[in-house]
Amino acid sequence: MPYNKRDDDHLETAMNQLADSVLGLSDDAIADEIGESGADPEEDAERTRLLLRTTSQGWAVRDACVEKLPNAIPRRKVSAPKR
Amino acid sequence: MRYSLSFIDSTQSSQPYERTEPSLPPTISINTATKSALLVESDESLSIFLKRCLNDEGYAVRTASNSEEGLRLYRDCAPFNVVLIDYFISHRSGVGIDCLAPQTKGVELAMAIHDLDASQGVIIAAFAYRSPGEVPRPPEAMHIPLIIDSNVSQLRSLLEKIEIDRAIRALTSSDLLRLQRFAKFRVRGLGRAASGRDWEDLLGEALYRTLMGAEDTQNGRHWNRKVTFVQHLAGAMQSIANVWKRQFKEKNTYLISELSVHNPEGREQSPFDDVPSGSATADDRLIRKSEEDRMLTLLQDSPDASHVFRGLADGLSKSEIMSRYRLDEKRYTTAVRRIRAKLLAEDNAGNRGR
Numbered sequence: 001m002p003y004n005k006r007d008d009d010h011l012e013t014a015m016n017q018l019a020d021s022v023l024g025l026s027d028d029a030i031a032d033e034i035g036e037s038g039a040d041p042e043e044d045a046e047r048t049r050l051l052l053r054t055t056s057q058g059w060a061v062r063d064a065c066v067e068k069l070p071n072a073i074p075r076r077k078v079s080a081p082k083r
Numbered sequence: 084m085r086y087s088l089s090f091i092d093s094t095q096s097s098q099p100y101e102r103t104e105p106s107l108p109p110t111i112s113i114n115t116a117t118k119s120a121l122l123v124e125s126d127e128s129l130s131i132f133l134k135r136c137l138n139d140e141g142y143a144v145r146t147a148s149n150s151e152e153g154l155r156l157y158r159d160c161a162p163f164n165v166v167l168i169d170y171f172i173s174h175r176s177g178v179g180i181d182c183l184a185p186q187t188k189g190v191e192l193a194m195a196i197h198d199l200d201a202s203q204g205v206i207i208a209a210f211a212y213r214s215p216g217e218v219p220r221p222p223e224a225m226h227i228p229l230i231i232d233s234n235v236s237q238l239r240s241l242l243e244k245i246e247i248d249r250a251i252r253a254l255t256s257s258d259l260l261r262l263q264r265f266a267k268f269r270v271r272g273l274g275r276a277a278s279g280r281d282w283e284d285l286l287g288e289a290l291y292r293t294l295m296g297a298e299d300t301q302n303g304r305h306w307n308r309k310v311t312f313v314q315h316l317a318g319a320m321q322s323i324a325n326v327w328k329r330q331f332k333e334k335n336t337y338l339i340s341e342l343s344v345h346n347p348e349g350r351e352q353s354p355f356d357d358v359p360s361g362s363a364t365a366d367d368r369l370i371r372k373s374e375e376d377r378m379l380t381l382l383q384d385s386p387d388a389s390h391v392f393r394g395l396a397d398g399l400s401k402s403e404i405m406s407r408y409r410l411d412e413k414r415y416t417t418a419v420r421r422i423r424a425k426l427l428a429e430d431n432a433g434n435r436g437r
Contacts, residue, residue, distance in 0.1 A: 011374055011378070018395065019268035030261060038428060045257075047263075048260070051287055056247065056248055059294040
């Protein structure tokens, strides 16, 4: 991925290239690197999975109404739905 | 609460139903299509309409006209990518007194399927109601998504959500670690422009925009399936990081007219007139330079790593760095690995310190 170098962009450019390099790592290599740094790969992976799940669940309930209305009167059932 | 299904499932055998845990990704088509759907709808016109919608989205569709048939088909052919159930379906077809009363077996069928496979994506179509809050259902069924409006976009959005959830479940530990580290490096590269955000904010935002992408192409980021889910999220993070950076720059930039003040004599005066030196950009540049120097200090025990970091910071490609510092492939790879490890160790130490 090409980067446009700018005077104040050195750090960002390096970090972006390092970010891209992570995507090409093998499964063993990334687990080894994280293990060597003192972190627990499984714990880190689980934390990331939890983040994704929580975000997805948050999206699902954004418009949901938890109120239950057992006596609600249904509208007439549509037979010719609009498209 | 566990749904026994005895009241809707006359086909249930005396033996307890045993089902193996679905393997991921569980997309095994009923035919040869890549995506499969089970549609349980007793209204013929709605059935035709919904089947066409699902076909248009690339699903091979099995249809059932009542809950009994739906459950039987589910047991025979599951898993499906999605099960779409009408709220108003009958227990079984035919004539009889139970077929005359309004039949709302959709939720019960949905819960029965959920009991068989909690990861099965299910949607209930409740076109007869005006809002999700009006649809009567037990608390344990509140998580099941509803479509209220019979237009295609709402269905499409829910189908996309189910597919994204499947993709999340299918991510391996290595995929998750790649995403985490990608996000960490991207946020670190933003420096002050991150404005206090961390890797979780970046990855969370990327997923949020992806979920949004099904219904809002302007603000969301649609996953077009030509790339893997990891690649898509990485691309989304890259784009969001660029937006954050731009917003930071815009926020920290002012028009001279906005800053102009008038002195007591009524003469226009620039606030910079009294400032001896410096600007936000200069400060930012100074901070970045000192951070860059700090990185090089961190890597000083490895000349190769220092060289490669300098090359990366200069925007050089891999081959240019190798050529400039006379590195072979192995030394380059080792140097990059060392840089990543140093930064990660520093990051971990920082987290422990906090």
